[in-house]
Amino acid sequence: MVDEPARDPMPEETLTDAQRLGLDAELEHRIVDALEADDSAGVRELVAPLHYADIADLLEHLAGDDRRKLIAIIGEDFHADVLSELDEAVRDNVIDDLEVEDLAAVVSELDTDDAVDIIEELDEEEQLQVLEAIPAGDRTLIEEALTYPEDSAGRLMQREVVTVPTFWTVGEAIDFLRASADEDSLPEAFYDIFVVDPMHRPVGAISLSGVLRTRRPVPVSEIMDPEMKLIPVAMDQEEVAFLFRQRDLVSAPVVGDGGRLVGAITIDDVVDVIDEEHEEDIMRMAGVQEDDLYSAVLATTRSRFTWLLVNLGTAVLASVVIGLFQGTIEQMVALAVLMPIVASMGGNAGTQTLTVAVRGLATREITPTNALRVMGKELLVGGINGLLFAVITGLVAWLWFSSPLLGVVIGLAMIANLLVAALSGSLTPLVLDRLRIDPAVGSSVILTTVTDVVGFFVFLALGAWLLL
Amino acid sequence: MVDEPARDPMPEETLTDAQRLGLDAELEHRIVDALEADDSAGVRELVAPLHYADIADLLEHLAGDDRRKLIAIIGEDFHADVLSELDEAVRDNVIDDLEVEDLAAVVSELDTDDAVDIIEELDEEEQLQVLEAIPAGDRTLIEEALTYPEDSAGRLMQREVVTVPTFWTVGEAIDFLRASADEDSLPEAFYDIFVVDPMHRPVGAISLSGVLRTRRPVPVSEIMDPEMKLIPVAMDQEEVAFLFRQRDLVSAPVVGDGGRLVGAITIDDVVDVIDEEHEEDIMRMAGVQEDDLYSAVLATTRSRFTWLLVNLGTAVLASVVIGLFQGTIEQMVALAVLMPIVASMGGNAGTQTLTVAVRGLATREITPTNALRVMGKELLVGGINGLLFAVITGLVAWLWFSSPLLGVVIGLAMIANLLVAALSGSLTPLVLDRLRIDPAVGSSVILTTVTDVVGFFVFLALGAWLLL
Numbered sequence: 007m008v009d010e011p012a013r014d015p016m017p018e019e020t021l022t023d024a025q026r027l028g029l030d031a032e033l034e035h036r037i038v039d040a041l042e043a044d045d046s047a048g049v050r051e052l053v054a055p056l057h058y059a060d061i062a063d064l065l066e067h068l069a070g071d072d073r074r075k076l077i078a079i080i081g082e083d084f085h086a087d088v089l090s091e092l093d094e095a096v097r098d099n100v101i102d103d104l105e106v107e108d109l110a111a112v113v114s115e116l117d118t119d120d121a122v123d124i125i126e127e128l129d130e131e132e133q134l135q136v137l138e139a140i141p142a143g144d145r146t147l148i149e150e151a152l153t154y155p156e157d158s159a160g161r162l163m164q165r166e167v168v169t170v171p172t173f174w175t176v177g178e179a180i181d182f183l184r185a186s187a188d189e190d191s192l193p194e195a196f197y198d199i200f201v202v203d204p205m206h207r208p209v210g211a212i213s214l215s216g217v218l219r220t221r222r223p224v225p226v227s228e229i230m231d232p233e234m235k236l237i238p239v240a241m242d243q244e245e246v247a248f249l250f251r252q253r254d255l256v257s258a259p260v261v262g263d264g265g266r267l268v269g270a271i272t273i274d275d276v277v278d279v280i281d282e283e284h285e286e287d288i289m290r291m292a293g294v295q296e297d298d299l300y301s302a303v304l305a306t307t308r309s310r311f312t313w314l315l316v317n318l319g320t321a322v323l324a325s326v327v328i329g330l331f332q333g334t335i336e337q338m339v340a341l342a343v344l345m346p347i348v349a350s351m352g353g354n355a356g357t358q359t360l361t362v363a364v365r366g367l368a369t370r371e372i373t374p375t376n377a378l379r380v381m382g383k384e385l386l387v388g389g390i391n392g393l394l395f396a397v398i399t400g401l402v403a404w405l406w407f408s409s410p411l412l413g414v415v416i417g418l419a420m421i422a423n424l425l426v427a428a429l430s431g432s433l434t435p436l437v438l439d440r441l442r443i444d445p446a447v448g449s450s451v452i453l454t455t456v457t458d459v460v461g462f463f464v465f466l467a468l469g470a471w472l473l474l
Numbered sequence: 475m476v477d478e479p480a481r482d483p484m485p486e487e488t489l490t491d492a493q494r495l496g497l498d499a500e501l502e503h504r505i506v507d508a509l510e511a512d513d514s515a516g517v518r519e520l521v522a523p524l525h526y527a528d529i530a531d532l533l534e535h536l537a538g539d540d541r542r543k544l545i546a547i548i549g550e551d552f553h554a555d556v557l558s559e560l561d562e563a564v565r566d567n568v569i570d571d572l573e574v575e576d577l578a579a580v581v582s583e584l585d586t587d588d589a590v591d592i593i594e595e596l597d598e599e600e601q602l603q604v605l606e607a608i609p610a611g612d613r614t615l616i617e618e619a620l621t622y623p624e625d626s627a628g629r630l631m632q633r634e635v636v637t638v639p640t641f642w643t644v645g646e647a648i649d650f651l652r653a654s655a656d657e658d659s660l661p662e663a664f665y666d667i668f669v670v671d672p673m674h675r676p677v678g679a680i681s682l683s684g685v686l687r688t689r690r691p692v693p694v695s696e697i698m699d700p701e702m703k704l705i706p707v708a709m710d711q712e713e714v715a716f717l718f719r720q721r722d723l724v725s726a727p728v729v730g731d732g733g734r735l736v737g738a739i740t741i742d743d744v745v746d747v748i749d750e751e752h753e754e755d756i757m758r759m760a761g762v763q764e765d766d767l768y769s770a771v772l773a774t775t776r777s778r779f780t781w782l783l784v785n786l787g788t789a790v791l792a793s794v795v796i797g798l799f800q801g802t803i804e805q806m807v808a809l810a811v812l813m814p815i816v817a818s819m820g821g822n823a824g825t826q827t828l829t830v831a832v833r834g835l836a837t838r839e840i841t842p843t844n845a846l847r848v849m850g851k852e853l854l855v856g857g858i859n860g861l862l863f864a865v866i867t868g869l870v871a872w873l874w875f876s877s878p879l880l881g882v883v884i885g886l887a888m889i890a891n892l893l894v895a896a897l898s899g900s901l902t903p904l905v906l907d908r909l910r911i912d913p914a915v916g917s918s919v920i921l922t923t924v925t926d927v928v929g930f931f932v933f934l935a936l937g938a939w940l941l942l
Binding site (some may be wrong): 031034035038046048053057059060063066067069091093095114115139149165170180183186192195196197213214215217218219220221250251252254256273274276277280281284285287289291292293294299303306307311313314315317318319321322324325329332335339340342343344346347349350353354357359360361362365366369370371372373374375376379380385386387390391394395398399402454458460 | 495499502503506516525527528531534535536537547561574611616648651652654655660663664666681682683685686687688689718719720722723726741742745748749752753755756757759760761762766771774775778779781782783785786788789791793796797800803804805807810811812814815817818819822825826828829830833834837838839840841842844847848851854855858859862867868870922926930
């Protein structure tokens with residue numbers, strides 16, 4: 007976070023309205039005020055200069071009632087792209103407020119990838135209704151896209167692709183692009199054209215800058231990159247995102263049966279996937295659904311309840327372990343006072359290891375080649391920090407309860423639990439990943455169970471053995 | 475995670491070597507074996523067909539010794555782009571192994587943005603040495619870029635931009651591009667050309683597909699987008715990433731003093747920023763440095779120690795609270811057995827709220843307009859789940875210790891702590907954000923302190939009051 011003046015050294019006056027970040031807190035407040043005063047003309051005036059992405063953001067920030075009012079006011083001018091920019095949970099609400107015909111009109115304006123993105127969220131009956139209202143050509147493309155598995159390249163790609171045959175020249179390609187533009191048959195945005203053989207299999211890609219830097223008589227086959235990445239239509243979107251990132255791609259051809267070109271994926275869709283995957287990672291580690299922020303109270307409560315119930319199981323298990331030592335605690339209540347320290351330090355140290363491992367697996371920085379080395383390092387770090395905190399907490403316990411032996415007990419328990427935390431924090435995600443279970447989901451529950459149970463058990467057992 | 479056959483329905487044989495994902499576990503193993511057998515020829519043969527991004531990944535996965543061996547073997551063929559693809563911590567090590575002249579040669583091959591990315595990581599003396607070895611023209615551009623603040627648009631942009639005057643036609647623009655290509659003065663990758671006025675201020679942008687779909691005689695001013703986003707050179711990179719994502723940009727002009735065009739930012743750099751910000755978010759919440767995976771054991775131990783020490787403070791504070799009730803626990807040891815349940819449920823529920831809030835602030839989905847509504851919802855969710863878990867844990871406690879009143883005590887404490895968790899989990903990040911402190915860093919410590927202290931205190935105090 008940088009403060010305003012440093013962020014923008016350019017005099018504000020040199021910027022036009024549209025060049026400034028469209029939506030700020032003050033404008034939002036004014037729009038909300040106008041909505042709540044039912045001042046339609048005022049709302050329309052405030053909203054008119056906004057970019058569709060800003061309108062999408064605005065709709066996300068509004069409460070349900072205000073949102074409905076705003077949609078009613080925008081009415082027929084509702085921009086198709088607003089819908090594709092919206093968060094899924096909010097979009098579902100907005101779609102419910104739109105008439106089927108309006109929705110179909112909006113959807114047919116979009117490229118197939120964005121249209122599919124919206125239609126796949128509808129229930130079956132709504133899907134049929136909307137599809138029926140869409141012109142036949144678009145409908146077939148969308149229906150085909152819907153046959154590909156969810157979260158696959160097939161859902162992500164746009165069907166509109168620019169292809170040229172191998173024997174064309176750059177000049178012919180440019181003439182073709184101009185003619186297609188006249189017929190309005192080009193995709194909205196594209197960054198590469200693909201050279202295909204007679205079977206419509208891609209044999210090379212040419213970036214648009216490559217086309218533009220080359221003179222007309224040069225054959226396309228001479229400037230194409232024959233080593234472009236081909237994306238199989240069923241490839242998982244995570245895999246697609248990895249490829250784009252690793253190779254700094256802006257677009258890539260998607261191939262179906264027999265290696266035939268069926269579409270292209272562009273970077274803007276991949277950025278959305280990257281954000282989505284990240285949201286999943288960070289949310290799942292805390293046991294929250296991705297659309298949590300916009301879900302209704304009951305839906306949120308229900309989904310969080312499940313996670314908390316699992317964690318309650320963990321906590322009860324830890325209590326059972328403590329229950330084994332009721333007699334010990336009765337004789338020396340200092341143990342009850344100190345026992346949460348060991349468990350909590352184990353949990354925190356384990357979470358550090360766990361986060362590094364989960365992130366490393368997600369970004370594929372941890373592979374079979376270095377997994378053992380990563381674990382070894384974690385154990386070493388856990389061991390060293392275990393020793394350091396053994397000394398610190400040992401001294402604290404000694405001074406607090408004037409019992410050097412109590413200090414030794416908590417110190418030994420600390421070393422043991424930090425080693426166990428390092429082991430469990432690194433091994434759990436690796437094993438889950440090997441079992442093809444998302445390590446972000448299960449790891450943290452398993453980790454806290456282990457560090458709680460081991461933390462309480464070792465500390466109390468050592469206490470029972472050495473102190474009584 | 476999808477299993478192999480589903481991921482790739484296309485017969486493997488139809489893919490060329492380069493089209494397959496270059497680096498897999500088996501190939502890595504073979505390379506490691508060859509490195510450890512000191513079989514230079516074998517290594518060279520295995521590595522030769524790999525893309526530079528794969529070589530960067532490989533270097534990241536290798537242990538220090540193997541990494542040095544591999545670099546020595548690749549030697550002069552070391553590709554400049556390998557260096558810019560490397561993770562920072564690994565890059566620092568690799569740079570130490572390269573001679574200054576080799577490094578300078580490598581850096582001068584790169585576009586300014588990538589060159590700056592590498593040079594900014596060097597210490598001052600190394601910077602001077604490398605800069606001296608770079609040809610004067612490039613050097614000036616790089617030195618200028620280094621004057622912009624870290625993490626600003628100025629560091630991110632490439633200086634190489636294609637501009638055309640307002641009075642040109644599309645045909646003239648294309649001829650200019652072809653002539654520039656002959657002189658090799660075009661940027662490596664670009665997606666827009668910018669129309670500038672005589673003061674070199676951008677007045678419009680044209681996507682390359684826009685150029686290609688238009689006939690030669692059309693004036694550029696007719697097809698340009700005059701409402702393109704201008705990025706001030708000092709804008710924070712987070713802000714830049716937000717703009718690119720929100721507007722689905724692939725490139726944007728950067729302007730300096732007086733609104734003059736000084737460079738352009740492209741999507742590939744922004745994707746790196748997005749990844750970096752993600753990594754920061756997820757790592758900071760767990761108290762880990764971003765380069766943790768590749769740091770040496772001692773550096774990792776030290777950075778994690780600090781976080782654990784802060785958490786130890788929290789845990790000791792919780793113990794002090796428990797210590798207030800030593801007499802109570804001595805009289806009824808069941809309280810010691812059950813007390814971690816209340817604290818742990820509060821911590822977990824609070825973390826759910828916290829994650830949603832931190833993420834919402836990072837993506838700017840939470841704004842002053844909806845912050846209060848988000849908090850209200852969290853309190854409601856916390857209240858409902860508090861009631862549900864009050865009943866569940868109340869029953870567990872009653873049955874376990876045959877004391878209905880103990881059930882009431884744990885139930886009441888549960889409701890209180892889940893409400894407090896919702897309040898603290900949403901309020902803490904909002905307040906930290908308002909104070910311009912990264913909410914990902916401090917929130918979770920504050921949250922656990924609150925839920926532990928309140929959890930233990932309310933439960934033990936109620937126990938002392940109602941049960942003894």
